[in-house]
Amino acid sequence: MPRLNINGIELEVEPGTTVLEAARFLGIPIPTLCHDDGLTPYGACRLCLVEAGPPPRSKLQSACTLVVDDRLVVKTHSARVERARQLLLELYVATCPQSKTIQDLASRYGLRRVRLEPEFEDCIQCGKCVRMCREQMMAGAIGFAYRGPRRKVMSPFRPQSDLCRQCGACLYICPVVELDPAMCFLDPGVACELAGPLRQDLVCPSEKPKQSPK
Amino acid sequence: MPKLQSVEELEALRTACRERRDPQRPCLTLCAGSGCTASGAHDVLRALRRAVERQGLQEAVEVKSTGCHGFCAKGPVMIVWPEGIFYNRVTPPDAADIVASISNGRRPVERLLYRDPVTGERVLREDEVPFYRRQRRILFANNGRIDPKQIEDYLRVGGYTALRRVLAALTPEQVVEGVKRSGLRGRGGAGFPTGVKWEVIRQQKATPKYIICNADEGDPGAFMDRSLLEGNPHSVLEGMMIGAYALGVGKGFIYVRAEYPLAVQHLRVAIAQAEEYGLLGDNILGSGLSFRVRLVQGAGAFVCGEETALIASVEGRVGEPQPRPPFPAEKGLWGKPTVINNVKTWASVPVIVNRGADWYTSIGTERSKGTMVFSLVGKINNTGLVEVPMGITLREMIYGIGGGIPNGNQLKAVQIGGPSGGCIPASLIDLPTDYEELTQAGSMMGSGGMVVMDETTCMVDVARYFMEFLEEESCGKCFPCRKGTQRLRQILTRISQGQGSEDDLQLLDDMSWMMRETSLCGLGQTAANPVLTTLRYFRDEYLAHVREKRCPAKVCRELITYSIEPTLCDGCHACVRVCTTDAILGEKKEAHTIDTGKCIKCGACLEVCQPQAVLVS
Amino acid sequence: MSETLNLDEFLRDWPERAENLIPVLQEIQAQFHYLPEPVLREAAQRLDVPLTEVFHVATFYNCFSLEPVGRHLVQICLGTACHVRGAPRVLDRLLRELNLGAPGTTRDYEFTVRTVRCVGCCGLAPVVRVNNTTHPHLTQTKVRSLLKKYGPEEKAPAAG
Numbered sequence: 001m002p003r004l005n006i007n008g009i010e011l012e013v014e015p016g017t018t019v020l021e022a023a024r025f026l027g028i029p030i031p032t033l034c035h036d037d038g039l040t041p042y043g044a045c046r047l048c049l050v051e052a053g054p055p056p057r058s059k060l061q062s063a064c065t066l067v068v069d070d071r072l073v074v075k076t077h078s079a080r081v082e083r084a085r086q087l088l089l090e091l092y093v094a095t096c097p098q099s100k101t102i103q104d105l106a107s108r109y110g111l112r113r114v115r116l117e118p119e120f121e122d123c124i125q126c127g128k129c130v131r132m133c134r135e136q137m138m139a140g141a142i143g144f145a146y147r148g149p150r151r152k153v154m155s156p157f158r159p160q161s162d163l164c165r166q167c168g169a170c171l172y173i174c175p176v177v178e179l180d181p182a183m184c185f186l187d188p189g190v191a192c193e194l195a196g197p198l199r200q201d202l203v204c205p206s207e208k209p210k211q212s213p214k
Numbered sequence: 215m216p217k218l219q220s221v222e223e224l225e226a227l228r229t230a231c232r233e234r235r236d237p238q239r240p241c242l243t244l245c246a247g248s249g250c251t252a253s254g255a256h257d258v259l260r261a262l263r264r265a266v267e268r269q270g271l272q273e274a275v276e277v278k279s280t281g282c283h284g285f286c287a288k289g290p291v292m293i294v295w296p297e298g299i300f301y302n303r304v305t306p307p308d309a310a311d312i313v314a315s316i317s318n319g320r321r322p323v324e325r326l327l328y329r330d331p332v333t334g335e336r337v338l339r340e341d342e343v344p345f346y347r348r349q350r351r352i353l354f355a356n357n358g359r360i361d362p363k364q365i366e367d368y369l370r371v372g373g374y375t376a377l378r379r380v381l382a383a384l385t386p387e388q389v390v391e392g393v394k395r396s397g398l399r400g401r402g403g404a405g406f407p408t409g410v411k412w413e414v415i416r417q418q419k420a421t422p423k424y425i426i427c428n429a430d431e432g433d434p435g436a437f438m439d440r441s442l443l444e445g446n447p448h449s450v451l452e453g454m455m456i457g458a459y460a461l462g463v464g465k466g467f468i469y470v471r472a473e474y475p476l477a478v479q480h481l482r483v484a485i486a487q488a489e490e491y492g493l494l495g496d497n498i499l500g501s502g503l504s505f506r507v508r509l510v511q512g513a514g515a516f517v518c519g520e521e522t523a524l525i526a527s528v529e530g531r532v533g534e535p536q537p538r539p540p541f542p543a544e545k546g547l548w549g550k551p552t553v554i555n556n557v558k559t560w561a562s563v564p565v566i567v568n569r570g571a572d573w574y575t576s577i578g579t580e581r582s583k584g585t586m587v588f589s590l591v592g593k594i595n596n597t598g599l600v601e602v603p604m605g606i607t608l609r610e611m612i613y614g615i616g617g618g619i620p621n622g623n624q625l626k627a628v629q630i631g632g633p634s635g636g637c638i639p640a641s642l643i644d645l646p647t648d649y650e651e652l653t654q655a656g657s658m659m660g661s662g663g664m665v666v667m668d669e670t671t672c673m674v675d676v677a678r679y680f681m682e683f684l685e686e687e688s689c690g691k692c693f694p695c696r697k698g699t700q701r702l703r704q705i706l707t708r709i710s711q712g713q714g715s716e717d718d719l720q721l722l723d724d725m726s727w728m729m730r731e732t733s734l735c736g737l738g739q740t741a742a743n744p745v746l747t748t749l750r751y752f753r754d755e756y757l758a759h760v761r762e763k764r765c766p767a768k769v770c771r772e773l774i775t776y777s778i779e780p781t782l783c784d785g786c787h788a789c790v791r792v793c794t795t796d797a798i799l800g801e802k803k804e805a806h807t808i809d810t811g812k813c814i815k816c817g818a819c820l821e822v823c824q825p826q827a828v829l830v831s
Numbered sequence: 832m833s834e835t836l837n838l839d840e841f842l843r844d845w846p847e848r849a850e851n852l853i854p855v856l857q858e859i860q861a862q863f864h865y866l867p868e869p870v871l872r873e874a875a876q877r878l879d880v881p882l883t884e885v886f887h888v889a890t891f892y893n894c895f896s897l898e899p900v901g902r903h904l905v906q907i908c909l910g911t912a913c914h915v916r917g918a919p920r921v922l923d924r925l926l927r928e929l930n931l932g933a934p935g936t937t938r939d940y941e942f943t944v945r946t947v948r949c950v951g952c953c954g955l956a957p958v959v960r961v962n963n964t965t966h967p968h969l970t971q972t973k974v975r976s977l978l979k980k981y982g983p984e985e986k987a988p989a990a991g
Contacts (some may be wrong), residue, residue, distance in 0.1 A: 043537050044692045046732045060731050065537045080731065087728035091697055115721050116701060124693065134881075143883025144690075146890045147515070147532075149700055151690030156886035157868055163882075252955055252965035286955060434910025434949035472857075472894050473950050475963075513853055514893025516948060530852040531884065532891040591912035591956065629911060665911045679914050683948060689891075792972055794927050817920050818971045 002070040007077065013068050020048055020063040028076055031085070031105055033092075033175055034126035035064045039135055042127050047105070049084055051075040060084055085109055095119050099176040122177065123153060129170035137169045217492025220500040221378045227491075228374075231366045240275045240316050241295040243358055244304070247282030247444050248437075248476050249598075250289035254305070255279070258290050261309035269313050281357045281445015281480075284599035285345055288328065293340055293358050294320075300340040301326035331595070331617060348615050350577065351601045352585050353561050357445035362480045365487040368448040374493065376564035380456050381501040384567075389460035390416060393563065396571035397583035402428055402519075402556030403634065403660045404736075405582075405649040411553060414543040415461045418551035425457050425466035426547065426554040428524060432471065432516035433632025434683065436663035438587040439557040441599055443470065443477035446561070447484035451507065453560030455493065456567060458505040461553060466505065469524055471512040481509055516633075516687035520735050521546075521554050523689065534689045535735035556661065558587055578604030582648040590616050592665040593623065605646040608638065612666060623668040627751070631660025633680045634740035636747030637673065656747045658740065672769035673752040674759050678706035680744040688737060695738030698729040702745060709756065711772040712763035719756055722749060768830045771815045775831055778819075780805035782827035789819035789828065838873050849880045852888055856895060864904075865896045893947075901936045901943035903981045906960040907969075910949035913956040917970070921957050922946065924971040928978055942981075 001012045004022050013022050018041065023030050033045035043065040052061045052074050060081065063074075075081065089109055092102050094116035102124075127144070130153060134140045141164035142155045155161035171177065218224050242262055246255045262277050283291050288302035294312070299322050301312065311323045327336040328343045337343050340358070360367035368374070380389055394409025415423060427450060431439040443450065454466050470478050485507055488494040496504045515533045517523045523533035525547050546552025562584060566574050575583050582604040588611065591597050595617035602611065608628055612618065619625055627637040630647075636657035638645060645651055649659050667676070685699035702725055708714050726742030733739045749756060758764045765773040778789075778798075785803040797813040800806030808819075820828045841858050845851040852874065859870055866889050875885040889895050907913075907922050922934075925944055929937050936943040950960055955967030961981060969977070 043734060046692055046694055046734070049732055062537055062734070066539075069539070084728060084731045087724055088694060088732055091694065091701065091725070091728070094701075095697055115717065125690065125696070130883075134883075140881045140883055143881070143887055144532075145887050146690075147892075148686055148688040148690045148696065151696065156871075156882050248950070248965065249955055249967075252958070252967045289955075432948070434908075434914075435912045436949070473947060511854070511857060512892075513857060513895060515891065527853065528850070530848075530850040530878075530880070530888070532887050592915045597912075597955075632911070663911065665915060667915060671915055676915075679911075683909075687948070794924075814923075816923055816971060817917070818924070821970055821972055 002068045002072070004068045005071070005073045007075060017068050018064060019050055019052070019061075019066045019068060019072075019074055022068060023050075023063060023076060030063050030076055031109070032064060033101070033105075033124065034128060036128055036132075036173065039128065039131040041065045042131065045124070045126050046088060047085065049081060051078045051081050082109075086111060090114050091116065092124070093118075095121050096124055096176055099124075101175045124176055125151060125153065126175060127153075128173045128175065129153060132169045132173045137165070137167055139163050139165055139167070141165075142170065217490075217495070218499055219492070221382050224374060224378055224499060228369045231369050234366075235370065238296055240320075241278055242275065242292060242312065243278045243280045243295065244292040245281070245283045245290060245358070246279035247441055248474075249282060249286040250291065251476070253289040255290040257306045258292075258304050258309065261306035262313065265309040265313040268310075269317070271313065271316065275313065275316055278361050280360060281362050282354075282441035282599060283358045284354060284441070284601075285343075285596065286598040287596050288598075294322075295359075298339045298341065300328055300337070300343055302328050345596045345598070345600075345615055345617070348610065349601050350585050350603045352565055352577075353442060353449070353558060353587060354445070354599065354601050356449070357441065360446065362445050362447055363483045365448060365484070365491065368446070372568070373448050373564075374452055376567035377452050377455050377493070378499070379567055380459055381499055381503065386416070386460045386462065389456060389567070392571045393460075393566060396566045396574040397578075397581075398559065398562055398566060398574070399582065399649065400556060401558035401562070401586070401661065403631065403658065405659055408555060408559055411543055411555075412457070412461060414541075415551050415553045418544060420550055421462075422465065422550060423461060423463045424547045424550060424552040425454055425461070425463045426524065426528070426552060427454060427466070427468040427557060427560050428519065428521070428554050429468055429470040429474075429477070429557050430512055430516075430519040430524060431474075431557070431661060432519040432687075433634075433661050433663045435591050435629075435665045436589050436632060436661050438589055438599055438662055440474050440477050442557055442561055442587075443474070444480050447477075447481050448488070449561040449564060450557055451484060451488055451494070453563035454507060455498070455503075455505055456563050457553065457555075457560070459501075459503050463553075464504055464506070466507045467510050467528055467547075468507060469510045469512060469518070469528060471518075472514050473512075478509065478511060485509065515689075516683075517689045517735075517737055520737055522735070524554065525552065532689070534691045535737070537734055558662075579646065579648045581650055586647065586659070586662055588647075588662045588664045590664050590666065592629075593619055593668040593671070594666040595620050602647075605648050607644050607646055609643045611647070611664070612643070616666065619666065619668050623670065625666065626669050626671055627667045627673065627676075629665040629667065629676065629744070630663070631658035631743075632663045633684050634658055634736065634743055635660045635663075636743045637667070637676065637751065638747070639751040641751075656743070656750055658743065670767055670769070672710075672765055672767035673748045673755050674706060674710050674765070675767075675769050677745045677748045678703060678710055681706055681741070684737065684741045688741075689735075692732075692734035692738060694729050694732045695734070695741060698725055698733070698738065699741055701725060702729075702742065706745070709759050710765070710770040712759065712770075714756075714760040716757075716760055718760065719749065719753075774815060775810055776808050776813050776815055776817075776819070777810075777829050777831070778806050778808055779827045779829055780807075782825045784825055784827075786824065788822045788824070792818040792822055794818075838870065838877055842877060847877050847879070849878050852878055852880055852885065853892075856889060860895055863899075865899045868897075893945075898936070899940070901940045903942050903961055905942055905944045906947045906950070907944065908948070908950050908956070908958045908960070909946045910956075913949075913958055916956040918957040920971055921959070921969050921974060924974045925959075925978075928974055942978075 004011045031047045033047050034042045041064040043062040048063040049060040050063045051058050089106050089111045093106050093114050096102050097118045141161040145154050266275050290304045291302050356371050390412045398408045399405040518527045518533040520535050521542050522536040527533045542552045578584050585601050587601045590600050625640045627639050629637045652659050681703040685703050688695050690696045705718050726745050729742045730739050768774050783805040787802050790798045795812045797809045798806050875882040934944045957969045959966045959969045
C-alpha cells in the first residue's frame, strides 16, 4: 500500500488514490474548479496544485491527477503553492469577474487586488460540461473545438446538436454560470451570455459590467 | 534484391558496393536540401547532367544530389570529389565550365570558389572554408557525400556497421550501458540523459514497448532535424534499430512535421529500401530481432513536439499534453512504455557504438558531451547549419564560424532554444554553449536554434513576437497557459505601442512566474522565458518604451516616424511607386516628403531608396 | 467537387480504427483542399470516433481547413529568423496587395494566405511558399511581381 506524506502527516492509501482524494479524506482543503467526483480528473484549472517531491527538485502538480506513489511527499500550503494560487486567482477574477464561484474562491484565499483588465468571459474551459455530457449523460453532444485563444466548447458545426437531449446537465455542472435549469432549452452559448450581466459583485471596481466581447 | 539473412551477407554487400564504385572517379555532389532547392539547385542539377552528356562524360563523371551541406547562405553549393573542391553560389550557366574543368586537368573554376571575406583569398577545399573548418561534423559528416535515396551510398560510407556490431557482439544491457557511459543527452531540448531514459524502459514490465523519433522540430529558426532527415535518413533508422534491440521493441514511429515534405519523401524511400534489404522487418540479419518503422505525419501544431501531445497525435487525437508523471517511459503510447528521442539523439547512437562511449566523452564539456548542431540564422553573414563540440563559445560561433554581423552592425543578442529559450545579450558572448551554462543564464539549449540579433532588433518586439507565437500554438487546455500567453501578449503589445507603465513590468514578472510554476506542460512552463530573459538583460529597453515612449531600435511602429532628408533626396520617385497609401508627395527631380498622417511605416520606401534619404526616428 | 464522396477510397489504405483518423483526414484535405462536413460525419462513423472528437481534431491542427481554400495557397513563414529579417512587413504587404484584412481567402478564391511557423529554410529568410514552390529572400517590393506570376491570366495549374 503506497505511503503518502502530506503536510507532515503519514498516510497509507489504496493504490490508485489521488493526492486530492487523500487530502479530502484528511479534511485538508484544496480548491478546485474543474474537478467533480463523478467525472474523470482533467487537471486543467490548475487550482488544486500542490508542491510534490523532495526539494530542491519539487514541482507543483495538480492534486486531482497525481496518483500517490510510494513515499510521495506533498505540501498543500507552502509559500510557493500559496503564491501560485494567488496569481492564478488574480487571472481567474480578471477573466471571469461575474462568476460567484470565482469571487468566493478569491475572497476565501484573500485576494486583494486584480491588476489585469476584466474580460467577462462566459467560459473558463474547465471541461465539466463536456465530461458530464459524455460520461454521465452518455450523449456526447458537446465538445471542445479549435486550439489556444480560439478554443471553445461547442457542438460540431452548429449550435444545436441532434445528440442533445436538453437534459440541462451541462448547465447544472457549470461552475461559472448559475442558472435556473428551466432555461436549458436554450443553446448553450446563449444561456451563458444571459448569465453575464446578472453578476454584479466585482473585486476590481474600475469597470462597469459590460457585454462580453465575442 | 533478396533480403540479407546475416551480418556476413551485409558485409559482403558492403564490399560489393564499395568495389562497384571507383573512389577516383570524379563525382559532383550538389546540395539539394530544401534550402538550396529554393535557391535553384534543381536547375543546376539539370544543367550539370546536360553538360556531362554534351561533353560525352557520362561514364567518367557521376552527378549526385545530396542532402543539406549546411552552408545555406552560399547556396547552391557543391563539392567535386575526390579532391573535395568546394564551389558556392553555383548557377546553371556555370555547369559547362565545371564539367569542363574535370577533363582539363581538374583545374578548379576560380570564380565559384569560396572567397574569404577577411583575406580576400579564394579557398579550394571544403575543409579550408572557415565556416566548415571550425566545425566538428559527426552527425552531418556524410551529408555532402551520399545520395539519401540510395542505401548503397550509406553502406559505402560505413552505414549499418554499428547495427552489425550490436547484433553480433553486444547484449542489450551492454548497449544501454554504453549509451549511459557516453553521456549522451536528449537533443530535443530538455537534455535528459538518454541512457537513463533507456534504462527506465528496460525496467518496465509492460509490453509491447514502443520507440518514437520526434521529428516535429517546431522551433521556428531550427532546421537541423530536417536536414538530417533529408540528407541521411538511414543514420536515424540505424539508431532506432539499435534502440529496438537494446530495449526489446518491435515497432517504431517517426513523427515528422507536415511542413517538411522532402524529409517525409526521403524517409519513405529509406524505410522502403531498408525493408527491401531485410534491415527492417522480421528476424533482422538472422538475429531474431523484429522491428518495423512507421512514418506518421504531423498536422501542423507546435505543441505536438511535446512528448505526451505527440503521443496523443499518433493515437489520432488532438495534441493536448497530459500531466507528467506518469512519464512516457512508463506509460506512453496506448499506455505502454515508450521511449521518445529526438532525430539527432537517434543519429548519435550509431556513432557512439562505432567509435565508443569513451571517444564520445572526449568531446564536449564535463556535463555536456558530444557535438551539438545549431542552426545559425538571423542577422549573421554565414547563415546555415553548424555542428560543433559542446562548450564552444558564442563568440567563436558568431565570429569564427558565422562570419559576424552583416552591414557592420553590432551584435545585440542571440536567441537560443526557440520560443522556450531565451535571449543572451552580447555581453555574455564568451559563454560556453553547454546545457547548464545556458540554463543558468536564463536560456535553454533547446533543439539548437540560434537566432542572431543586432541593433535593429527591438527586444520588446522579440518578446511580443514569441508570446504571439505561443498564444497561437498553445493547446488551450490549461488555464494559465491559455490565458497567460494571451495576457502577456496584450501587455507586451501595449508596451510596444507606448501605452505601457512601469507597473506592467512587475505584472509581466509575476505572470511569467505563475506560468512557469503552474502550467500543465513544457510549452506553458517555458513560455515566459523570452519575456524573463529580455526583462533581465534588456530592462533599459523596456524602460525606454514605458517611460519615454521611445523604441531605441526604431522598430515599434507606433513609436517611430518616417521622414525624408531633403538634402539627400534626388527626386527619383522610386519610393512613391512602392508606397501603397500614397503617403509620399513630391514632383520628380524634387525633394519628396512623407505625409505622416498616411504613413503606415511599412518600410518599403526605406528598402528602395538608393541615396538612403529615408530616415526613421 | 463532389461532397457526397465515397470514403472507401480513402479508407483503402487505412484500417478503420480510431488511431487512423489524422492520416485519413490528411488524405481528404490533400485531395479536396478542405474537409467537407458530410465527409467528417462519415469518417466519425466509419472510424468509430465521436463526432465531437473528429470536429476537435479537424479544428485543432493548422493543416486542416473546414472552408475551401483558394487556387493558390500562399504560405508565409513567420519563424524567428524570418521575423528578424522583416517577414511581418512582407505579410502586411501581401495582405494589402490582395485586399485582405487578415490571413484568409480572397473573394475570388484565387489566393489563400496563411502564416506558417518555420518551413526550415531559415538561411533564406524571409521565405514564402506558394503551392509547392519555395521563394527565398522575399522583400516587400518583390511581393507584387510574385503575385503576378500566379495571376489569373497565367495558365491555370492542374486543379486540386
